Each structure stands twice: as C-alpha cells, then as structure tokens.
C-alpha cells in the first residue's frame with residue numbers, strides 16, 4: 001500500500017527515503033540490489049545506548065525506518081480499450097521527468113519486440129519469454145550501467161504467474177515502480193492466470209476508463225474469439241489475433257476477436273453484421 005510518489009517528485013523523495021531506510025536491519029535478504037543502493041547501515045541505536053526513545057521505538061503504525069517499496073499497478077480492460085496507448089503515455093510522462101524505464105512486452109500485436117498502440121505510436125521493448133526471469137533482467141540492466149526506475153509491462157496477461165511474483169519482488173525489494181497493462185479475461189470470460197495473480201498482488205487494480213462498446217451500444221467487457229465467422233468457447237487460451245469491426249466479413253476464414261457486452265458474450269450473439277449466433281456450450 002504505497003500508491004507511489006508523484007512522478008515529478010520521485011527522484012528527490014526516493015533519495016531521502018533511501019538514506020533513512022538503510023538503517024533498517026530487520027529487512028530480509030534482498031536478492032536484487034540496484035547499483036546505487038548503499039548497503040552500509042548506519043549504527044543502529046540500541047536501548048540504553050543514548051539514543052532517544054523516538055529514534056528507537058517508532059510508534060505503532062509508523063512507517064519511519066521501514067523500507068520503501070515501489071508501486072505495483074495493474075491497468076486492465078478488454079481489447080481495444082487503449083492499454084498500449086496509456087502505457088506509452090505513462091512512459092513518456094516519466095521519461096520527461098528524468099526517470100529511466102524498461103519496457104517489456106510479450107506477443108505484441110505487431111509481432112515485433114515493441115509496444116505498439118492502435119493510435120500509431122510504438123516504442124522498442126524487451127520481448128519476454130515464458131522462462132525469462134524478470135529480476136535477472138533488471139539486474140543485467142543495472143550491471144550494464146543502465147538505471148531502471150520503473151517498468152512498463154504491456155500484454156501482461158501473457159506473462160506467467162511466477163513472473164508476476166517476480167514483479168512484486170522487484171517492487172518490494174528494489175523500489176522499482178511496476179506499471180502493468182493487460183486484458184482482463186480470455187475468450188471464455190475467465191481471468192488469465194497472470195491477471196488473476198495481479199489482482200491478488202497489485203497495490204492498485206485500475207480498469208481502463210476508455211469504454212469499448214459492444215455492437216449493441218453497451219460497454220464491452222469480454223473478448224469473443226471468432227473462428228470462421230462464429231464465436232467459439234473452446235480452444236487454447238492464447239491465440240494471438242487482432243480485432244476488426246463487426247460487419248467486416250473479409251476475413252471470415254481467420255481467427256479474430258470481437259468485444260461484446262456480458263449479455264451478448266453469454267448468448268454468443270455477434271450482432272446483425274456477423275454470422276448466425278451460436279448457442280451456449282457448456
């Protein structure tokens with residue numbers, strides 16, 4: 001529960017807090033340590049050593065003397081809701097204030113190692129594999145002399161739950177802020193494993209505010225997988241494909257996704273411009 005400092009004030013605030021935090025001996029072993037982190041502790045005052053009561057016995061609930069942690073935030077929504085656009089905007093806002101970020105993605109729609117938005121923006125990113133250790137990844141950046149103040153993680157629904165745990169460790173033990181962006185549910189309307197883990201671990205879980213509409217005009221929250229013009233409810237969890245406007249029947253023989261409201265995802269109704277609706281399968 002940090003909420004994180006305001007981006008513009010982050011460097012100064014972090015520097016001060018870090019000096020204080022280095023007095024804490026009670027912190028467990030830190031597996032990943034940024035190069036700028038000073039591991040030397042100041043002398044810790046013992047009772048009776050002449051230190052004041054205030055310096056040795058913090059009031060209950062006081063955060064003084066505790067290690068600051070980075071923020072772990074999860075921005076989520078259906079396809080087409082502007083997640084990648086927000087990811088790139090957030091990166092821009094932090095970069096202009098002098099912070100250094102590392103961009104990660106997996107299976108971007110462009111099929112290239114980058115974060116790309118439907119608005120036409122894109123930035124190079126590290127393509128993460130299923131077995132990539134994210135803590136190691138950040139450690140290697142530090143070893144190469146590249147500072148990492150924050151992570152932008154796009155398409156996070158394709159990461160593994162273990163990698164989500166690694167992101168939490170990075171936030172907790174290295175004060176790196178982690179901003180993740182991903183799709184909430186798969187084509188069956190079930191949470192992705194990584195999404196579920198983020199809901200469990202993230203400091204903040206934030207639905208994207210840009211509404212995507214179902215063909216009926218209601219807010220769309222579910223991603224229907226459409227194969228040969230018909231909605232399917234079985235198959236692999238991850239099949240990368242793009243969305244297209246309902247009614248565009250040029251690609252009937254391909255896999256595509258269509259955002260639907262809960263009602264029409266449940267009934268399998270793709271709208272008047274699509275093929276005949278499917279009955280519900282159980």
Ligand SMILES: [Zn+2]
Pocket residue numbers: 214215216217218260261262263264
């Ligand atoms: Zn609808």
